[in-house]
Amino acid sequence: MSNEKIPYKIYLSEEELPKQWYNVRADMKKKPAPLLNPGTGMPVTAEELGHVFCDELVKQELDETTPYIDIPEEILGFYKMYRPAPLVRAYCLEKALDTPAKIYYKFEGNNTSGSHKLNSAIAQAYYAKKQGLKGVTTETGAGQWGTALSMACSYFDLDCKVYMVKVSYEQKPFRREVMRTYGASVTPSPSMTTEVGKKILTEFPDTNGSLGCAISEAVEAATSQEGYRYVLGSVLSQVLLHQTVIGLETKTAMDKYDIKPDIIIGCAGGGSNLGGLIAPFMGEKLRGEADYRIIAVEPASCPSLTRGVYAYDFCDTGKVCPLQKMYTLGSGFMPSANHAGGLRYHGMSSILSELYDQGLMEARAVEQTAVFEAAQKFARVEGILPAPESSHAIKAAVDEALKCKETGEDKTILFGLTGTGYFDMYAYAAYNDGKMGDYIPTDEELRRSFDTLPKIGK
Amino acid sequence: MSNEKIPYKIYLSEEELPKQWYNVRADMKKKPAPLLNPGTGMPVTAEELGHVFCDELVKQELDETTPYIDIPEEILGFYKMYRPAPLVRAYCLEKALDTPAKIYYKFEGNNTSGSHKLNSAIAQAYYAKKQGLKGVTTETGAGQWGTALSMACSYFDLDCKVYMVKVSYEQKPFRREVMRTYGASVTPSPSMTTEVGKKILTEFPDTNGSLGCAISEAVEAATSQEGYRYVLGSVLSQVLLHQTVIGLETKTAMDKYDIKPDIIIGCAGGGSNLGGLIAPFMGEKLRGEADYRIIAVEPASCPSLTRGVYAYDFCDTGKVCPLQKMYTLGSGFMPSANHAGGLRYHGMSSILSELYDQGLMEARAVEQTAVFEAAQKFARVEGILPAPESSHAIKAAVDEALKCKETGEDKTILFGLTGTGYFDMYAYAAYNDGKMGDYIPTDEELRRSFDTLPKIGK
Numbered sequence: 001m002s003n004e005k006i007p008y009k010i011y012l013s014e015e016e017l018p019k020q021w022y023n024v025r026a027d028m029k030k031k032p033a034p035l036l037n038p039g040t041g042m043p044v045t046a047e048e049l050g051h052v053f054c055d056e057l058v059k060q061e062l063d064e065t066t067p068y069i070d071i072p073e074e075i076l077g078f079y080k081m082y083r084p085a086p087l088v089r090a091y092c093l094e095k096a097l098d099t100p101a102k103i104y105y106k107f108e109g110n111n112t113s114g115s116h117k118l119n120s121a122i123a124q125a126y127y128a129k130k131q132g133l134k135g136v137t138t139e140t141g142a143g144q145w146g147t148a149l150s151m152a153c154s155y156f157d158l159d160c161k162v163y164m165v166k167v168s169y170e171q172k173p174f175r176r177e178v179m180r181t182y183g184a185s186v187t188p189s190p191s192m193t194t195e196v197g198k199k200i201l202t203e204f205p206d207t208n209g210s211l212g213c214a215i216s217e218a219v220e221a222a223t224s225q226e227g228y229r230y231v232l233g234s235v236l237s238q239v240l241l242h243q244t245v246i247g248l249e250t251k252t253a254m255d256k257y258d259i260k261p262d263i264i265i266g267c268a269g270g271g272s273n274l275g276g277l278i279a280p281f282m283g284e285k286l287r288g289e290a291d292y293r294i295i296a297v298e299p300a301s302c303p304s305l306t307r308g309v310y311a312y313d314f315c316d317t318g319k320v321c322p323l324q325k326m327y328t329l330g331s332g333f334m335p336s337a338n339h340a341g342g343l344r345y346h347g348m349s350s351i352l353s354e355l356y357d358q359g360l361m362e363a364r365a366v367e368q369t370a371v372f373e374a375a376q377k378f379a380r381v382e383g384i385l386p387a388p389e390s391s392h393a394i395k396a397a398v399d400e401a402l403k404c405k406e407t408g409e410d411k412t413i414l415f416g417l418t419g420t421g422y423f424d425m426y427a428y429a430a431y432n433d434g435k436m437g438d439y440i441p442t443d444e445e446l447r448r449s450f451d452t453l454p455k456i457g458k
Numbered sequence: 459m460s461n462e463k464i465p466y467k468i469y470l471s472e473e474e475l476p477k478q479w480y481n482v483r484a485d486m487k488k489k490p491a492p493l494l495n496p497g498t499g500m501p502v503t504a505e506e507l508g509h510v511f512c513d514e515l516v517k518q519e520l521d522e523t524t525p526y527i528d529i530p531e532e533i534l535g536f537y538k539m540y541r542p543a544p545l546v547r548a549y550c551l552e553k554a555l556d557t558p559a560k561i562y563y564k565f566e567g568n569n570t571s572g573s574h575k576l577n578s579a580i581a582q583a584y585y586a587k588k589q590g591l592k593g594v595t596t597e598t599g600a601g602q603w604g605t606a607l608s609m610a611c612s613y614f615d616l617d618c619k620v621y622m623v624k625v626s627y628e629q630k631p632f633r634r635e636v637m638r639t640y641g642a643s644v645t646p647s648p649s650m651t652t653e654v655g656k657k658i659l660t661e662f663p664d665t666n667g668s669l670g671c672a673i674s675e676a677v678e679a680a681t682s683q684e685g686y687r688y689v690l691g692s693v694l695s696q697v698l699l700h701q702t703v704i705g706l707e708t709k710t711a712m713d714k715y716d717i718k719p720d721i722i723i724g725c726a727g728g729g730s731n732l733g734g735l736i737a738p739f740m741g742e743k744l745r746g747e748a749d750y751r752i753i754a755v756e757p758a759s760c761p762s763l764t765r766g767v768y769a770y771d772f773c774d775t776g777k778v779c780p781l782q783k784m785y786t787l788g789s790g791f792m793p794s795a796n797h798a799g800g801l802r803y804h805g806m807s808s809i810l811s812e813l814y815d816q817g818l819m820e821a822r823a824v825e826q827t828a829v830f831e832a833a834q835k836f837a838r839v840e841g842i843l844p845a846p847e848s849s850h851a852i853k854a855a856v857d858e859a860l861k862c863k864e865t866g867e868d869k870t871i872l873f874g875l876t877g878t879g880y881f882d883m884y885a886y887a888a889y890n891d892g893k894m895g896d897y898i899p900t901d902e903e904l905r906r907s908f909d910t911l912p913k914i915g916k
Contacts, residue, residue: 008538011469078841080465080466080467081466081841112880114880118841154838173883178883178886180890181834181886181890182838376639380612383613425631428636
């Protein structure tokens with residue numbers, strides 16, 4: 001089909017929506033390294049994980065062989081409220097850049113959580129409800145995950161306790177109110193409500209907080225209460241599994257119009273959006289059916305893939321979670337108050353880490369002011385004010401499109417636009433006022449945080 | 459077609475999008491009364507209006523006979539970036555209410571302006587650009603119109619000066635930043651930058667501001683600068699014309715699935731959303747082809763249709779605009795700081811006023827806390843956090859659906875969900891904290907503001 005006929009936005013019909021998630025691990029010859037029990041150094045068992053996570057989610061976390069997993073009807077019903085997400089042809093951006101490249105983005109921001117996070121939140125809430133639990137606990141960075149989970153819990157009438165990274169809690173007060181509107185309780189982290197929070201506050205009273213630290217508090221809150229489990233918005237393989245609805249919808253839409261991306265780009269914090277977007281494409285790559293350039297984009301202030309080490313590490317600052325082999329800066333890494341709160345995590349999904357280690361994808365770090373410059377340009381021509389996190393992918397996509405302009409190549413670029421920036425206006429204000437800075441950790445800082453890596457699993 | 463087959467969301471294809479706006483005045487036997495020159499008391503001429511508005515928009519304002527007006531290609535191109543807006547079947551709300559009614563809503567919030575306002579903003583910016591102007595001025599209440607206009611002006615590279623009602627400027631600081639991100643300048647109104655602003659501030663130093671007052675300032679700013687014209691986000695017939703894309707899309711989508719609404723509901727401030735939504739249905743009603751119950755919902759704090767008088771009045775507090783015959787509370791009416799900033803206007807579109815006067819539609823006033831109760835219920839089951847303005851329509855739709863539950867009737871209810879409440883979290887916080895009040899003007903207050911009606915045109 002000629003490109004002339006490709007609409008601005010491709011919406012799949014309800015019948016075309018994916019009915020199964022895709023488990024990319026099934027197609028990986030070398031699987032991600034197993035999670036280890038931090039006490040014994042042995043692979044964690046389903047029983048051990050069952051104290052922290054819902055049973056069905058433990059099963060998904062450990063399943064490395066089933067390629068397709070049915071999406072339950074109740075979840076499909078909820079998906080239909082806000083999906084399909086449109087695949088957008090960025091005609092206006094292409095024109096503004098005067099590039100021969102064809103740019104597409106999968107826009108996940110058209111829901112009240114403002115991002116792709118809802119895709120996994122509703123799945124995790126569903127399995128918690130099915131198991132008869134009272135409620136769930138979680139951490140949130142920018143607040144997108146917490147908002148998504150509060151929406152999902154409200155839908156299934158589950159209690160929802162959110163530990164929100166302190167800097168985001170202060171920078172994004174309105175996200176708190178959205179969570180409260182959906183009935184969730186929100187606590188700034190670190191807090192005095194948990195043992196691990198007290199310990200961290202005693203040691204670092206002025207800390208901005210971090211995702212790793214908020215995870216520890218949420219895990220403690222879940223395991224110390226009857227009828228609660230912990231749920232996580234990124235990093236874990238179960239989350240990447242749920243997020244494959246992004247990539248599966250994208251692939252179906254592209255196939256329908258006979259579009260083949262040359263380059264696939266996504267921002268990467270814990271890796272859930274990128275992992276979900278690329279999954280079916282990576283599957284083809286792993287099976288030798290097609291090839292794609294895949295680029296993970298991370299903030300220069302928190303460069304786990306580009307400057308981290310591939311090693312077993314704690315997922316949380318409190319060191320209560322299983323150890324995961326991943327690209328990491330060390331769980332002791334305290335990221336600066338980068339406005340892209342959702343990308344301030346010291347590690348990376350074990351699936352993406354392994355794929356990156358095998359050379360199946362690239363990684364790139366970009367600086368904050370350049371990211372906001374790209375965000376503003378994008379907002380003005382495409383009419384969507386992007387989230388700071390998503391704007392990392394925009395920046396890389398624009399750079400690739402400008403390379404095409406130099407070389408004259410009409411490559412097809414696909415990127416994930418994970419969400420909107422409506423709750424990030426302090427960050428935009430800082431940019432508008434010329435008060436935004438860039439921060440890149442020194443080698444010495446990274447060396448110090450690598451020292452926090454566990455001896456186990458080395 | 460059976461209701462079983464109706465998807466959660468109906469999206470039209472690009473080819474199905476309307477290519478013409480519909481001018482409902484062409485089908486009205488008794489037309490709205492003409493605009494009057496406040497000095498002479500005679501109908502305003504195109505030349506007089508041309509000092510304030512762009513030429514093409516003046517033509518549209520005065521055209522009472524052409525039923526369909528072509529949408530220029532450039533505007534269609536922009537529409538394709540964020541339209542079609544989905545027509546949603548509110549399956550989850552129906553279930554939560556346990557009603558036999560079938561509820562549909564046309565959701566206009568999936569764009570960065572957060573509302574339907576963009577539909578007219580892009581049209582007005584286009585005609586200003588086409589006329590070779592430097593820029594435009596406007597007022598904004600809740601900030602949705604200002605945001606929409608800043609997006610439209612950025613797209614066509616026009617200067618954009620926004621006078622924002624003071625109470626909204628303070629309650630919604632983030633909307634300012636969105637406008638700034640799109641390159642607009644934003645001034646709280648009343649301000650000392652205009653003569654009329656100075657006068658009002660001298661007389662009422664503690665005023666919260668009002669739309670009528672901000673209009674006066676914006677008109678003065680436009681007419682006192684070379685190359686500028688004033689644009690308005692509601693009330694005017696040209697705006698209702700552009701907003702008919704809402705109703706035309708809705709009608710096409712409903713016809714496609716053989717759905718006929720029994721009741722059509724919209725919130726009404728100046729009337730642009732309601733006028734746009736109902737236009738093609740009202741056209742059928744005027745031509746005797748079909749019948750519908752049509753309900754305008756307004757805040758009890760600013761009840762122009764339900765408690766106002768049908769008379770010639772000033773559109774603005776500064777009394778510089780033409781006089782319009784409309785349902786009005788008097789231009790001296792100072793609404794309370796109701797959180798639904800977009801509904802705090804003393805008058806109503808002359809088209810809707812005339813239709814209401816002819817008994818072709820109903821009106822209903824609802825109180826703020828009841829509106830937020832409906833908003834929260836809707837958010838929790840339908841997954842969209844609605845704007846306070848839109849929630850007035852939700853409240854009325856819920857009430858009608860509950861009546862159906864009582865009577866057992868399976869009526870089809872359509873309402874306009876004009877936008878999202880992401881920038882209204884102070885209002886939601888007040889509701890969450892139980893600190894929201896209701897305000898209903900006394901008869902004595904209304905009598906005093908009716909005294910501000912002009913003698914002319916009576």
